[in-house]
Amino acid sequence: MKIDTDRFEVRLARSDEDVAAAQRLRYKVFVKEMGAQASPEEHAARQERDEYDPYFEHLLLIDKQVEGDPLDKVCGVYRLMRGSVARAGIGFYGASEYDLTKLENLERETLELGRSCIAEEYRGGLGLRLIWDGLAQYVNKHDIGVLFGVASFHNADPAPIAEALSYLHHHHLAPPELCVKALPEHFAEMNRIPANQVDKRRALQNIPSLIKAYLRLGGHVGQGAFVDHDFNTVDVCLIMDTQNMTEKYRAFYERKRNA
Numbered sequence: 001m002k003i004d005t006d007r008f009e010v011r012l013a014r015s016d017e018d019v020a021a022a023q024r025l026r027y028k029v030f031v032k033e034m035g036a037q038a039s040p041e042e043h044a045a046r047q048e049r050d051e052y053d054p055y056f057e058h059l060l061l062i063d064k065q066v067e068g069d070p071l072d073k074v075c076g077v078y079r080l081m082r083g084s085v086a087r088a089g090i091g092f093y094g095a096s097e098y099d100l101t102k103l104e105n106l107e108r109e110t111l112e113l114g115r116s117c118i119a120e121e122y123r124g125g126l127g128l129r130l131i132w133d134g135l136a137q138y139v140n141k142h143d144i145g146v147l148f149g150v151a152s153f154h155n156a157d158p159a160p161i162a163e164a165l166s167y168l169h170h171h172h173l174a175p176p177e178l179c180v181k182a183l184p185e186h187f188a189e190m191n192r193i194p195a196n197q198v199d200k201r202r203a204l205q206n207i208p209s210l211i212k213a214y215l216r217l218g219g220h221v222g223q224g225a226f227v228d229h230d231f232n233t234v235d236v237c238l239i240m241d242t243q244n245m246t247e248k249y250r251a252f253y254e255r256k257r258n259a
Helices: 016-033 040-045 083-088 126-141 159-172 200-205 209-216 242-258
Strands: 002-004 008-012 057-063 074-082 109-118 144-154 225-228 233-241
Touching: 002 126, 008 126, 016 040, 016 057, 016 074, 016 109, 057 126, 074 083, 074 126, 083 109, 109 126, 126 144, 144 209, 144 242, 159 200, 159 233, 209 233, 233 242
Parallel strands: 109 144
Antiparallel strands: 002 008, 008 057, 057 074, 074 109, 144 233, 225 233
């Protein structure tokens, strides 16, 4: 799979240098911008990495107009792990935060999305649409039935985002057959405010744009949030059934194009 325009290219990583470029972007976003912890080796290399990287595929958004260090050309990244690959190897990264048994036992192919980020100067533009188009090609190629992955609120304190978490719990909780649950040692209750006391407009203002985009495409959340002190985030598990996504995806981007 590949998408190529005059400026941008979207493709899977093909080399160690490609993966290093993805890790460079992750360091810029997660460590420098969001305050995630990093080892001395990661700081020295300016790369955010972990033991899962060799097992994942890395979907890259590349700005061909960037000059200089090739590692700085990657401006967007998704880390991808199909269920069939996870079962044969290291497993899902998300299993360190959520009980994924329901998803692991599905007959349909699943895809875990992780470490997704876009460089700040590219957010909200053509680049995000292109990398999502690349993801859609990947989903179609591998006949993915369910996508899932953790998405984050910046800051590892659930209290300031109580209304946003409550809104997600009351209005976007996954159906029982897909509803995974945060592991007890870091479980944070999302049902913090009664549904009739949640101000929808205010709640949505406090939900990150990426999470709202998934919700527009028919996404749901699992039960409970996960407080990740290492990454300075509160995570929710997003789950999307691709059978329900296709038309919403098309309608979403049609509205974007018309706007």
